[in-house]
Amino acid sequence: MYRLLEKSRQSSHHPFTFLTWLGRYEFSILLSAVVLFAGIWGFIELADTVMEGETRSLDERILLAFRTPGDLTDPLGPGWIEELGRDFTALGGVGVLVFITLITFGYLLLSRYYRASMFLLASVGGGLLASTLLKLLFDRPRPDLVSHGSIVYTASFPSGHSMMAAVTYLTLAALLIRIQPRWRLKAYLLLAALLVTVLVGISRVYMGVHWPTDVLAGWTAGAVWASLCWLVARWLQQRGAVETSVQGDEE
Secondary structure: OHHHHHHHHHHHOOOOHHHHHHHHHHHHHHHHHHHHHHHHHHHHHHHHHHHOOOOHHHHHHHHHHOEEOOEEEEEOOOHHHHHHHHHHHHOOOHHHHHHHHHHHHHHHHHOOOHHHHHHHHHHHHHHHHHHHHHHHHHOOOOOOOOOOOOOOOOOOOOOHHHHHHHHHHHHHHHHHHOOOOOHHHHHHHHHHHHHHHHHHHHHHHHOOOOOHHHHHHHHHHHHHHHHHHHHHHHHHHHOOOOOOOOOOOOO
């Protein structure tokens, strides 16, 4: 009882003790929850605005800004910029993302994160399913103002490349962040994932295969899904359903 009173007395002299604890242990959860709910609200508002046609003028101006004046078939910049755009857009392609996911899946299996590896597959696979369903739901036509720099098969809203890049790279970054003790390494991994996601989205507009609002919606939906997966992973880890450390000794 004396120790409890003493701790209470000491805490009264440190009014920011709770904030320190929150920043150390729970800030990431709070941030993920904010991204989740703000993202859901933002996506709904954006989708409603797009479906009513209110963004058409802005979409057209931004899309045309990526084209050479007087020749809408030619993307802005020299040939090597166009090739770079194709390289960046490939980073959000299904084939590349599946390959990266399977490589990470194998690494987690070899590291004996068995349930975490299953969770990774469920997260990325669920994101792909959500992206497909959203495209079918909104069924927005692709841009018809400029020629397309790559072959497209699906509807335009939201951008599948942008959404899946956010889902995959942010989820992988979250997994790596969990095993990194230093904040600067955590920040580096998160910023790298965000940078790749942004470059993929910009490249989709540059290639003329998406409206800018498609990309914005893809980023938003991807961030929502990644935040949801991260919160679920934390909950499962606290219940012991997903590993927090490698099981067993190294062979």
